[in-house]
Amino acid sequence: MGRIRNTIALAKASWQVLLSDKELIWLPVFSGIAAIIMGATFILPVALTSSNGPLGWIAAAAFYFTTSFVVIFFNTALVSAAYERLSGGDPTIKSAIGAAVSHLPAIAGWAAISATVSAILKAIEERAGFVGSIVSSVAGLAWTLVTFLVIPVYVVEGGGVVAAIKRSGTLFKATWGENMVANVGFGIIGFVAMLPFILMAILAIVSQVGALAVVGIVVAVVGVVAVTVVMSTLSGIFQTALYLYASTGTVPAAFVSADLPGAFRPKHR
Known part of the structure; x- marks a missing residue:
């Protein structure tokens, strides 16, 4: 229960930062819109090209890279803004x-590496069946955790993306315990917040009442999107706070009320 309370406290602290700069919520919105546009741009070429041919591979690689670039660009903007506010x-x-x-x-380099890793994990999942799915999931989770602080590192410290990956791994090793719980906890909070809208959509579909079903589904979709945007923003703020504490040992003022030292307890050797 202590870990759950701690995660909620961190989410509340991130929420208070967001309330101080409500416009930050537009960054994930812009990211989503841009990613959709980029995705739509590649749908036709991929559909018209044999997936096994060289053009298909080129189109797929370009899709992975551009999508990663767009998402990482706006995540970098969000982390930069959060760092400015917390400073x-x-x-x-x-x-x-x-x-x-x-x-x-750095964004281009990180996008290229992220796209490559995603493609490799997807290939493992598709070609190795059930075992491949497990390996891909475990490896993907490990990669996400170890590289969680890459963006704050190059935003604050500068330097290349390879150095940022190494630095992120070092910071993760130093404060690996409850930060994983908090990271997963944000996902759980988001799911719980989405649950009413998911149930609304299910009930709307089951009801089979024309206009009511349409309204219910629209409201549910808007609700899920809104929760996704808010949680994405809170995650960026939390990510920045984690980096600041892990790298300096100092708790950002906005997170003093949350038990940040307890949340990111150093690894015992």
């Missing part, structure tokens, strides 16, 4: 986007 500044959408633009080389 006492007053970020704006313009300053966040500007900060992301200044890190384009």
Whole structure:
């Protein structure tokens, strides 16, 4: 129960930061819109090209890279804004986007690596059956946890993406315990928040009442999207706070009320 309470406290602290800069919530929205546009751009070429041919592989690689680039670009903007706020500044959408633009080389490098890893994991899952799915899931989770702080590292410390990956791994080893619980906890909170909307959609479909079903489904979709956007924003804020504590040992002022030292307890050797 203590871990659950701690996760909720961290989510509340992240929420308070978001309330101070409500415009930050637009960054995940922009990310989603841009990713959808990029995805739609590649649907036709991929559909018209043999998936086993060289053009199919090129189209798939381009899709993975551009989608990763868009998502990482806006995540970088969000982390930059969160860092500015947690450091006492007053970020704006313009300053966040500007900060992301200044890190384009790192973003491109991280997008290329992320896309490559995603493609490899997907290939393992598709070609090795049930065992491949397990291996892919475990490896994917490990990769996500170890590289969780890559974006805050290159935003705050600068440098290349390879150095950022190594630094993220080092910080993860130093504070690996409850940060995993908190990370997973954010996903659980998001799922619980989505549950009423999911149930609403199911009831709307089962009811088979024309207009009522349509309204119910629309409201449910909007609700799920809203929860996804909010949780994505909170995750970026939390990610930045985790980095600041892990790298400096100092708790950001906005997270003093949450038990940050307890949440990111150093690994016992």
